[in-house]
Amino acid sequence: MRACDIMTTSIITASPDMTVRHAAGTMVFAGISGMPVVDESGKLLGMITEGDLMHRAEIGTGVKHRAWWLDMVASTSELASQYVKEHAKTVKDLMTTDITTVTETCPVGDIAELLERRRIKRVPVMRDGKVVGIVSRSNLIRALVTMAPEVPATAESGDNAIREDVLAAMEGHPWAMARENVIVENGVVHLWGPVVGAEEGNAIRVAAENTPGVKEVVAHFGRPPAA
Known part of the structure; x- marks a missing residue:
């Protein structure tokens, strides 16, 4: 624009x-x-x-x-x-x-x-x-x-594509999460990992929320990734 x-x-x-x-x-x-x-x-x-x-x-x-x-x-x-x-x-x-x-x-x-x-x-x-x-x-x-709303990810893209997009949205930022700490299931993004500061946690959450296709973001900070 x-x-x-x-x-x-x-x-x-x-x-x-x-x-x-x-x-x-x-x-x-x-x-x-x-x-x-x-x-x-x-x-x-x-x-x-x-x-x-x-x-x-x-x-x-x-x-x-x-x-x-x-x-x-x-x-x-x-x-x-x-x-x-x-x-x-x-x-x-x-x-x-x-x-x-x-x-x-x-x-x-x-x-x-x-x-x-x-x-x-x-x-x-x-x-x-x-x-x-x-x-x-x-x-x-x-x-x-x-502004026109972003077009949601198609159903065919699936959870794997959403996960890759979430990781890409955080890439290069000092507060980015490790790949293994981001898990997507049925469009719901689960963020696992160590305790982070409030501002860092908000940045991670916003990056995930802004990713097309994401239905919900659930933070599990302070817990190990789900098995």
Whole structure:
């Protein structure tokens, strides 16, 4: 699955000369938490988000009572930047210009990792220098909901095939179980072996549960394999 498969294409944008009040109203009435900022030619200039609107003098949320020692260590440029964020009237003075973008062919897994690493909620999708979509955290969650369920293993595949798939799902992980400790009978996976930590046990169980054809997973940790 790629960006083009899940992105929002009905994009609401802001202009750099849009007032902060207008931008805030647009986001509220459109039910969005951020907008790309583009110029007249459609070139991406930045992003304006709810986070940029959090500390504003108009509503009394500016940084008024910061500890004196923070002002001592803050540079003049940092204090000046904070003042602009709290008092600027137009989007161009408030928007974030350090923008991360992706292309339409970017894998969804890479986008999820990018959002987490950069601690952002959305990323513009670009084509030929223009914004053609937005992928947000909510898009990723919708993709999870709408994914087609995995096709269960056919009856002909049998318990041996299910066992091999369970072992393959754990292969390469440090918490993987030994082959002899995984037994499958009538689609029920029995996990035998030594006592393991809670997290390791959960990982083993989830790997087995996600294997097509598995009806149930029964853990017998702390017991020797059944004879």
